[in-house]
Amino acid sequence: MVQSFSPHVFADYDQLSAAAARVVMEKMVMGIETKGKFVLGCATGSTPEGLYKHLISLLAKQDLDLSRLYTVNLDEYFPIKRSDPQSYYHFMLTHLWQPLAAVNSSFDYQSQTFVPNGEATDADTECRAYEEKIKAMGGVDIQIVGIGVNGHIGFNEPGSPADSRTRTVTLESSTVEANSRFFGSIDQVPKQALTMGIGTILEAKEILVLASGKAKAPILKALWVLEEPTVAIPASWLLSHPQVSFFIDREAQTE
Ligand code: GLP
Secondary structure: OOOOOOOOOOOHHHHHHHHHHHHHHHHHHHHHHOOOOEEEEEEOOOOOOHHHHHHHHHOOOOOOOOOOOOOOOEEEEEOOOOOOOOOHOOOOOOOOHHHHHOOOOOOOHHHHHHHHHHOOOHHHHHHHHHHHHHHHHOOEEEEEEOOOOOOOOEOOOOOOOOOOOOOOEEEHHHHHHHHHHOOHHHHHOOOOOEOOHHHHHHHOOEEEEEOOHHHHHHHHHHHHHOOOOOEEEEEHHHHHHEEEEEEHHHHOOOO
């Protein structure tokens, strides 16, 4: 069953991002101070950019020991070089890791961050090792999740099983097209990806879903009327998580 809950609706993208950053920072401070460690599940795409920007500003004002902060990403294109400006590795480097290391020298992104390796020679071995890494870290404390216009989460496209684990997937043509805005042309978009499975994502202790802008309104509308999760909409499984929050802006809200 899905639980009944309402999304937190913010006036605009900046307010949504600032609020999401405050939530992540509070959890991070609590995790580091009480457990001595915090595992942040990261997402890429346009939606979490504002959260990372605000998070860096907040953390710049804190004297927090970030040597026990770990970040673990949902997904990566496959194959792709880490140095490719469109790789999710590169996205994280420029939007979070480097700016964070610049304001807090205790954060060593070389050893504290994990993204599925788009350069792996054996994708299956890489996916199994990624699952092991997450387990060894004690699981994800809070997972940030964006939503694709077709309802995908990470790169779990419609039809992905609820108990799926980290694996290689083929992207839907709508996803390739949506993401071609970041690449020179549609032909340059990798057609495969390595992604945490829906089952992997649901094991996070807490999930923070972000959605902004008109383009996300139809998929959110489809979510709110569901009574049961469905494989047709991967994001619908998030509704069954006991600790999930949706932060959306007015444009993404349906009338
Ligand atoms: C990509 C990513 C997803 C992301 C989605 C939405 O396909 N794999 O993790 O949530 O796009 O992206 P955006 O935030 O740019 O709308």
